[in-house]
Amino acid sequence: MAQSLGRKNVPAGSLIGASAPDRTGIVHLGLGNFHRAHGAVHTAQAMAAAGGDWGIRGFAHSSDRVVAPMRAQDNVYSILQLTEHGARAGVVDVHRDTGVAAQDPAAVVAAIADPAHRIVSLTVSEVGYTRDPATGRLALDRSDVAADFVAGSAPRTAVGMIARGLERRAHSGEPVAVLSCDNLQSNGDVTRAVVEEFLQAAGASDDVLSFVATSVSFPNGMVDRIVPKTTDEHAARVADLLGVTDRCPVPAEDFSMWVLEDDFAGGRPAWEQAGVTFSTEIEAYEMVKLRLLNGSHSLIAYLGILAGAPTIDAAWSQDFVREAVLGGIAGDYLPTFTPPTGFDADAYVSELDARWRNPLIGHATTQVGSDGSVKLLQRIPDAALFHLRRGTVPHRLALCTAAWIACVAPPAGFTPDPLSSRIAEPARERLAAAVDGAVTVPDHVRRILTGGFFPDALAEQDDFTARVADLLTLITRDGVRAAAADVAAASR
Numbered sequence: 001m002a003q004s005l006g007r008k009n010v011p012a013g014s015l016i017g018a019s020a021p022d023r024t025g026i027v028h029l030g031l032g033n034f035h036r037a038h039g040a041v042h043t044a045q046a047m048a049a050a051g052g053d054w055g056i057r058g059f060a061h062s063s064d065r066v067v068a069p070m071r072a073q074d075n076v077y078s079i080l081q082l083t084e085h086g087a088r089a090g091v092v093d094v095h096r097d098t099g100v101a102a103q104d105p106a107a108v109v110a111a112i113a114d115p116a117h118r119i120v121s122l123t124v125s126e127v128g129y130t131r132d133p134a135t136g137r138l139a140l141d142r143s144d145v146a147a148d149f150v151a152g153s154a155p156r157t158a159v160g161m162i163a164r165g166l167e168r169r170a171h172s173g174e175p176v177a178v179l180s181c182d183n184l185q186s187n188g189d190v191t192r193a194v195v196e197e198f199l200q201a202a203g204a205s206d207d208v209l210s211f212v213a214t215s216v217s218f219p220n221g222m223v224d225r226i227v228p229k230t231t232d233e234h235a236a237r238v239a240d241l242l243g244v245t246d247r248c249p250v251p252a253e254d255f256s257m258w259v260l261e262d263d264f265a266g267g268r269p270a271w272e273q274a275g276v277t278f279s280t281e282i283e284a285y286e287m288v289k290l291r292l293l294n295g296s297h298s299l300i301a302y303l304g305i306l307a308g309a310p311t312i313d314a315a316w317s318q319d320f321v322r323e324a325v326l327g328g329i330a331g332d333y334l335p336t337f338t339p340p341t342g343f344d345a346d347a348y349v350s351e352l353d354a355r356w357r358n359p360l361i362g363h364a365t366t367q368v369g370s371d372g373s374v375k376l377l378q379r380i381p382d383a384a385l386f387h388l389r390r391g392t393v394p395h396r397l398a399l400c401t402a403a404w405i406a407c408v409a410p411p412a413g414f415t416p417d418p419l420s421s422r423i424a425e426p427a428r429e430r431l432a433a434a435v436d437g438a439v440t441v442p443d444h445v446r447r448i449l450t451g452g453f454f455p456d457a458l459a460e461q462d463d464f465t466a467r468v469a470d471l472l473t474l475i476t477r478d479g480v481r482a483a484a485a486d487v488a489a490a491s492r
Contacts, residue, residue, distance in 0.1 A: 002239050002243055002244050002245045003243075003244050003245065004072070004073065004244065004245050004246075004247070005073050005076055005077070005078065005091070005242075005244040005245060005246045005247075006073050006074045006076060007019075007073075007074035007075075007076050007093060008074075009244060010076060010091050010093065011091070011242045011243060011244060014078075014089065014090050014091045014242055015090065015091050015093060016041055016044050016045065016079060016090040016091060016092050017041065017043075017044025017045035017046070017047060017048040017092070017094075017274070018044055018045075018047040018048035018051075019044075019093040019094070020043075020044070020047060020054060020055035020056065020093065020094040020095075020096060021053055021055055022055065022096060023053040023055060023096075023116065024053070024054075024055040024056060024057040024096050024097065024116065024117065025052070025053045025054045025055065025116065025117060025118050025119065025269075026043070026054055026055070026056045026057070026117065026118070026119045026120075026121060027056075027057050027058075027059070027108070027111045027112055027114075027117045027119070027120045027121070028040075028056050028057070028058045028059070028120075028121045028122065028123075029058075029059050029061070029101065029108070029120070029121070029122040029123070029124055029158050029161070029162075030059075030060070030061060030122055030123035030124045030125075030128070030158075031058045031059065031060040031066045031067060031070070031098060032060075032066070032123060033227045033228075033229070033230065033250045033251075033252070034123050034181075034223075034225065034227045035058070035121075035123040035181065036066075036077060036079075036092065036250045037079055037225060037227045037250045037252040037256075038123075038181065038223055038225045038227070038256060038258065039121055039123070039181055039223075039258075040056060040092055040094050040095065041079065041092060041256065042256070042258055042269075042271055042274045042275060042276055043056065043094055043269050043271070043274070044092055044093070044094045044274075045273075045274035045275065046269035046270045046271045046273060046274040046276075047094070047269060048274075049270055049273035049274060050269070050270035050273055052269055052270065053116075054094070054269045055094060055095070055096040056094050056095045056096065057095075057096060057097045057098075057111050057117070058075075058095050058097070058098045058099075059098070059099050059100065059101040059107075059108050059111075060098070060099075060100050060101065061100075061101050061102060061124065061128070061158065062100065062101070062102040063100065064100050064103075066098075066248055067098045067099060067100055069247035069248040070095065070098050070248055071098055072247065073246070073247065073248070075093075075095040075096065075097070075098055076091060076092070076093045077091070077092060077246055077248045077249060077250060078090065078091050078092070078238045078242060078246045078249045078250070079091075079092060079249070079250050079252055080234050080237060080238050080241075080249050080250065080251045080252070081252055081253070081254045082251055082252065082253060082254070082358065082360035082361050083253070083254050083358065083360065084354065084357075084358050084359070084360070086360075087237055087241065087360060088241065089237070089238050089241040089242050089249075091242070101158075101161060102156065105154040105155050105156065105161055106154060108155075108161045108165065109155065109161055109164045109165045109168060110165075110168075111165070112161070112162060112164075112165025112166065112168075112169060112176075113165050113166075113168035113169040113171075113172075114169075115169070115172045115174035117176065118174075118175075118176055118177065118264075118266030118267050118268070119176065119177050119178075119179055119264065119266065119268060120162060120165070120176060120177070120178045120179065121178075121179040121180075121181055122158060122162075122178075122179070122180055122181065122182065122191075123181045123182055124158045124182060125182060125371065126182060126183065126184060126371060126374040126375055126378070127371055127374050127426060128157075128158045128159075128182070129158070129159060129182075129184070129190060129191070129194055130142055130144070130145050130157050130158075130159055130194070131190075131194060133373060133374060133377055133427075133452070133453065134452045134453070134454075134455060134456075136190075137193070137194075137197060138159065138193075138194045138197040138198055138201070140197075140201055144156045144157050145157055145159070145160070145198075148160030148163075148164075148198070148202075149198075149201055149202045149203075151202075151203075159194050159195060159198050160198060162178060162191075162195055163195050163198040163199050163202065163204075166178075166195065166199075166208070166211070166212055166216060167199065167204055167208050169211070170207060170208045170211035170212070173211065173215060174215075174266065175215040175216065175217070175265035175266045176215070176216055176217075176265060176266045177216070177217045177218070177219060177263070177264040177265050177266055177268070178191055178192070178195070178216060178217070178218050179218075179219055179221065179260075179264075180218070180221070181221065181223050182223075183223070183289070183290065183294055183375070183378065184378060185283075185286050185287075185290055185378055186220055186282075186283070186286070187220060187221060187286075188217075188218040188219045188220035188221065188261065188263075189218065189220060191218050192216075192218035195212065195218075196209070196212060196213075199212065215265055216265060217263045217264060217265040218263075219260055219261040219262070219263040219264060220260075220261050220282045220283075220286070221258065221259060221260040221261065221282065222257070222258070222259040222260075222282060222285040222286050222288075222289045223257070223258055223289075224255070224256070224257040224258070224289055224293065225252055225253060225255060225256040225257070226252070226253045226255070226355060226361055226363055227250065227251070227252045227253075228251055228252075228361055228362055228363040228364065228367065229364065229367060230248070230249055230250065230251060231251075231362075234249050234251045235247070235249055251361070251362075253355055253358060253361055255351070255355060256275065257277075258271070258275070258276045258277070259276070259277045259278075259279050259282060259285040260276060260277070260278055260279075260282070261278070261279075261280070261282050262278040279340070281340045281341060284337065284338060284339055284340040284341075284343075285340050287336075287337035287339070288339060288340065288343065288348065290378050290379060291333040291336065291337065291379065291383055292329055292333055292334070292348065292349070292352070293352060294375070294378070294379055295328070295333060295379035295380065295383070295397075295400070296325045296328060296329055296333075296352070297312070297368050298368065298369065298372065298375060298376060298379055298400055298404070299321075299324060299325050299328060299396065299399065299400040299403070300312055300315050300316060300321055300325055300356065300365070300368070301315070301365040301366075301368035301369035302365075302369055302372075302400060302403035302404050302406075302407055303315060303318075303320070303321045303324060303399075303403055303480055303484065304316075304318070304321060304365040305365050305366060305369055305403075305407050305416070305417055305419045305420055305423070306403055306406060306407065306416055306417055306420075306475065306479075306480035307320075307321070307417070307480055307481070308417045308419065309321075309365055309419075310364060310365060310366075310419060311361075311362050311363055311364060311365060312356055312361070312363040312364075312365060312368060313356065313357050313358060313359050313361065313362070313363070314365075315365055316353075316356040316357050317357065320480075320481050320484040320485070320488075321484070323484070323488055324396055324399060324484045324487060324488070325396075326349070327396055327487075327488065327491055328396030328397070328399075328400075329349060331394075331395075331396070331491060332383060332384075332387065332394040332395070332396045332397050333383055335386070335387075336382070336383045336386040336387075364422075365419065366419055366420075366422040366423050366424075369404075369407065369423045370423050370424035370425065371424060371425065371426060372404045372407075372408060372423070372425060373408075373425060373426060373427035373431070373453055374426070376400070376401070376404060376454075377454070377455075379400075380397050380400060380401060380454075380458075381454055381455050381457070381458045383397060384397045384398075384458060384461075384464060385457055385458060385461070388458075388461045388463060388464055393463050393464065393467050393490075394464075395467065395487040395490050395491050396487060396491075398464060398467040398468045398471055398487075399471050399483060399484065399487050401449075401468045402445075402468045402469075402471035402472040402475060402483065403471075403475065403480065403483075405444075405445065405448060405468070405472055406420075406472060406475045406476065406480075407420040407423055408420065408423055408425040408427075408428060408431060409428070409431035409432060409434075409435055409444075409448065410476070411435070411438070411441050411444045411472065411476055412438070413476070414475075414476040427453065430451075430453075431448060431453070434447045434448055434451040434453070435447050435448065441469050441472050441473045441476065442465075442466070442469040444469075444472070445465055445468050445469040445472055446465055446469075449464075449465050449468065450465075470486075471483045471486065471487070474486055
């Protein structure tokens with residue numbers, strides 16, 4: 001049996017970037033695969049280029065599923081890069097300490113307060129910002145959020161931990177950046193808003209609020225790398241390539257993109273020497289990611305799930321899915337925003353095609369389709385309203401909405417493909433309650449669109465509600481391909 005991976009036996013030539021020094025400069029919340037294949041990799045490469053004390057102190061939120069094997073391996077792990085033409089593996093060595101936030105929230109608060117740490121980064125998913133889906137504001141009525149307001153209590157939410165850490169940090173006055181690496185539009189602005197709302201609701205002093213306003217920066221950014229869940233097959237492939245056993249490898253595509261505002265109050269690694277783009281056009285890059293990639297990803301996932309396709313590449317190989325998605329990019333998404341300077345839409349779509357058809361990634365459609373009640377708020381309403389206010393109906397956005405409903409809150413009498421049961425949807429119970437008693441598909445759809453799951457501005461658009469209902473009727477009566485065919489005909 002191969003020797004276990006550890007810092008003392010990193011295979012020669014396999015290190016990605018540089019090993020971090022013992023001193024940590026970054027606190028990271030969310031030790032999932034994405035951070036370990038994205039921010040950690042760019043940081044390792046930046047230290048290889050320019051040095052710096054940028055070791056990472058990382059915290060998983062509530063599980064030691066990743067922390068336990070990382071600790072057993074000196075916090076070293078491998079990246080398995082999967083391409084259409086094969087796989088290669090490398091090792092990342094930048095985490096100097098790891099823990100579980102829920103088990104020791106005081107450690108998280110203390111780490112954020114520590115002046116040696118100049119960046120607090122987070123990958124906690126859209127759900128982790130504990131926002132009200134309809135208003136976008138901090139969900140003050142949530143029990144976990146409310147519990148975090150109690151003075152002296154151990155915070156349970158990521159926002160609570162950050163806010164309490166900054167509250168303590170205000171005593172030293174040392175500047176720091178809080179860097180969201182999640183798929184949220186204006187993610188830095190969102191993070192600042194929920195942290196400041198928390199502090200105000202918790203009765204923070206004027207000195208603390210002033211410190212956060214003047215000495216804490218919240219840069220906006222766009223992140224992009226497809227990182228599927230790890231399987232035993234991935235671990236076996238790493239063992240074959242590196243000759244060591246890694247109990248927490250990270251599979252990832254070879255594409256990686258990170259675009260940031262250069263607004264780091266406490267300094268930062270030389271990420272620009274590690275492939276990161278610093279730009280003043282963050283919003284335009286966000287639109288490219290959130291709409292062309294993420295919005296299309298959702299449509300691929302829900303159509304694929306309804307057609308019994310377990311992975312993104314399997315769904316993308318079906319003509320009706322490709323036609324709907326490519327039509328959605330050209331007709332429903334691209335007209336709704338101004339792309340970044342020099343952006344080549346055709347080249348970007350060609351790149352997306354290569355990423356989505358990659359058979360080695362094995363990205364589960366149910367993973368992409370999870371948390372739709374949160375994700376779709378970033379991907380559908382604004383783009384849909386752009387068209388509706390101009391008198392046209394965005395058919396593919398309506399199709400995505402109908403397909404999501406069919407998967408997670410199907411009308412009475414319709415049973416979607418068994419894959420749909422694997423979708424992690426936090427609003428399943430609320431959706432079921434909202435549609436309880438609905439006797440027609442139009443009533444079913446109206447209850448969801450007007451039930452606080454989407455903004456009022458979209459809920460008031462009767463043409464959109466009617467189109468979603470028409471497409472959901474087709475899905476339940478004739479199948480998802482019939483609904484996609486109807487969309488194709490209506491869009492010609």
